[in-house]
Amino acid sequence: MWTMARSAASSLRQSRRRLSTAINGPCIVHKRGADILHDPWFNKDTGFPLTERDRLGLRGLLPPRVISFEQQYARFMDSYHSLEKNTQGQSDKVVSLAKWRILNRLHDRNETLYYRVLMDNIKNFAPIIYTPTVGLVCQNYSGLFRRPRGMYFSAKDKGEMMSMIYNWPAHEVDMIVLTDGSRILGLGDLGVHGIGIPIGKLDMYVAAAGINPKKILPIMLDVGTNNQKLLEDRLYLGVRQPRLEGEEYLSIVDEIMEAIHARWPKAIVQFEDFQMKWAFETLDRYRKRFCMFNDDIQGTAGVALAGLLGTVRAQGRPLTDFANQKIVVVGAGSAGLGVLKMALKGVSRMSGPIADPQFFLLDKDGLITKERKYVDPAASPFAKSQGEIQGYGLREGSGLIEVVKSVKPHVLLGLSGVGGVFNEEVLKAMRESDSIKPAIFAMSNPTANAECTAIEAFKHAGENIVFASGSPFENVDLGNGKIGHVNQANNMYLFPGIGLGSLLSGARIITDEMLQAAAECLASYMTEEEIQRGVLYPSIDCIRDITAEVGAAVLREAVAEEVAEGHGHVGIKELSHMSKDETVEYVKSNMWYPIYSPLVHEK
Ligand SMILES: NC(=O)C1=CN([C@@H]2O[C@H](COP(=O)(O)OP(=O)(O)OC[C@H]3O[C@@H](n4cnc5c(N)ncnc54)[C@H](O)[C@@H]3O)[C@@H](O)[C@H]2O)C=CC1
Ligand SMILES: CC(=O)C(=O)O
Numbered sequence: 001m002w003t004m005a006r007s008a009a010s011s012l013r014q015s016r017r018r019l020s021t022a023i024n025g026p027c028i029v030h031k032r033g034a035d036i037l038h039d040p041w042f043n044k045d046t047g048f049p050l051t052e053r054d055r056l057g058l059r060g061l062l063p064p065r066v067i068s069f070e071q072q073y074a075r076f077m078d079s080y081h082s083l084e085k086n087t088q089g090q091s092d093k094v095v096s097l098a099k100w101r102i103l104n105r106l107h108d109r110n111e112t113l114y115y116r117v118l119m120d121n122i123k124n125f126a127p128i129i130y131t132p133t134v135g136l137v138c139q140n141y142s143g144l145f146r147r148p149r150g151m152y153f154s155a156k157d158k159g160e161m162m163s164m165i166y167n168w169p170a171h172e173v174d175m176i177v178l179t180d181g182s183r184i185l186g187l188g189d190l191g192v193h194g195i196g197i198p199i200g201k202l203d204m205y206v207a208a209a210g211i212n213p214k215k216i217l218p219i220m221l222d223v224g225t226n227n228q229k230l231l232e233d234r235l236y237l238g239v240r241q242p243r244l245e246g247e248e249y250l251s252i253v254d255e256i257m258e259a260i261h262a263r264w265p266k267a268i269v270q271f272e273d274f275q276m277k278w279a280f281e282t283l284d285r286y287r288k289r290f291c292m293f294n295d296d297i298q299g300t301a302g303v304a305l306a307g308l309l310g311t312v313r314a315q316g317r318p319l320t321d322f323a324n325q326k327i328v329v330v331g332a333g334s335a336g337l338g339v340l341k342m343a344l345k346g347v348s349r350m351s352g353p354i355a356d357p358q359f360f361l362l363d364k365d366g367l368i369t370k371e372r373k374y375v376d377p378a379a380s381p382f383a384k385s386q387g388e389i390q391g392y393g394l395r396e397g398s399g400l401i402e403v404v405k406s407v408k409p410h411v412l413l414g415l416s417g418v419g420g421v422f423n424e425e426v427l428k429a430m431r432e433s434d435s436i437k438p439a440i441f442a443m444s445n446p447t448a449n450a451e452c453t454a455i456e457a458f459k460h461a462g463e464n465i466v467f468a469s470g471s472p473f474e475n476v477d478l479g480n481g482k483i484g485h486v487n488q489a490n491n492m493y494l495f496p497g498i499g500l501g502s503l504l505s506g507a508r509i510i511t512d513e514m515l516q517a518a519a520e521c522l523a524s525y526m527t528e529e530e531i532q533r534g535v536l537y538p539s540i541d542c543i544r545d546i547t548a549e550v551g552a553a554v555l556r557e558a559v560a561e562e563v564a565e566g567h568g569h570v571g572i573k574e575l576s577h578m579s580k581d582e583t584v585e586y587v588k589s590n591m592w593y594p595i596y597s598p599l600v601h602e603k
């Protein structure tokens, strides 16, 4: 299946142009008057037509003039551009937070308008509501907090979660992103402040996958924090106690999972930014019982694999050559190990099982080998034996520069969370890579934690590299009329499609094959011409289209594997009779699109 379907790519190009604009039907609302104006799900601000104002008891509660959606949109964008102008010259932090605030105020007030401006300006706004600014927001959460968003379950709620879950006002929930705040991006344990991440991820679900914002739910599971600074902060909003551990911790996660499942048995749960030990343990514990996945392990792996296959194509080699690529992965955490696990599977699918894949794994203590006293079980398949590294003159704990100099890798991939670890010396050593187009993936987030910047990579490693980063960087002007293209290797290209495809198939569980299908779909999205220019991933402007394709691929795989049960009125029989194109259309037609729907009051 690992082939590049050129015709598929060109039909995708066409479908990118006809963005699905499903008309939303009327919306039932159980409130009236000021309660509607104060509910961002239903509020249209000055956009309520006069007849609706009469029907809903709004007459007199708004200025008389009706402002159209387009006018409201233009007014917001004007305010946004004024803010950009007025904050010129101020620090990045001040500007980013000011932009986040203006978007957040709109989010709090009018979700339809918020999601439309987000969708239409995704390239400019994703860096604000998602990485990197979301990291800054989490770090400053206590100070920025104005009103809650999502649900908060804490260690103090043990035994109560089954009833608490019914406090959420929406009857239907499709998509949940759950965190315990223990590893927020590369920023470490941020405790309850980590809620910003599920919020940002779910914003991407709405913008990219068209999940109805009334059916999303960010959840913070606050089991304490080991961040001393937060524990000592008198304004810290979370539980001021060290993190629960062991069985005590797991029993809390069990409880929330049972509560979610009891109220919304078909909801998809995305685990996000759990520290490694719990990321793997909870994935193993729940993946056969609930429809869930871990984005950092599984979503990241698929995105990285798609990029790695792109680098093989960029060298003009057949995909089967993937088995011969020398890949150095820096960071043996949930993300790095997820990538290697999926890459190993990819290699054996393409070339059959091979004894010693050319993968070299480093953590904070250097190269991981079988000589090491303790190797995490998830990392042990990638620990090198003496025999495998002898020829390279390497040993247990060899440093990064030593490894790069002796291995001459085709790919250097960072998921360490450590900013600048790909220093000048390391990048210069990549000039001796055995690849004609060495690849540098600095995937850690947010920007300050990237292993190197785009400018550093092109400057030190050479102009012939392909470069990808987890957080966005500008393309690099190489000064000779050429541009160094910057890719964003971020799991945002997959998680919305994984969630959407699982939802629309009514999957009982999310299998490895469904994730593999998602990765394959992303891998085959780019044309040969794009790949040759070093463009490994689509522009974020196309994220809704790529998500529809990924969603369809996941759905079809769920059906093929007989884990699908159908969704709404569309049963398994209908799903299994859909052609590939029909599946894509079906997925698109289920995407929510932000327009004002007529509101119908029902008691
Ligand atoms: N671009 C993307 O889509 C994604 C990026 N990430 C990023 O990856 C980073 C790591 O995430 P996790 O694996 O979950 O974290 P983790 O905490 O589980 O693992 C970090 C790993 O890096 C290693 N490390 C630390 N310092 C190092 C050094 N100086 N040299 C080599 N290795 C070092 C640690 O020993 C550990 O193995 C974070 O910054 C996160 O934002 C994670 C998921 C997706
Ligand atoms: C992108 C993401 O999931 C992370 O950095 O953790």
Ligand SMILES: [Mg+2]
Pocket: 185, 272, 273, 295, 296
């Ligand atoms: Mg994450």
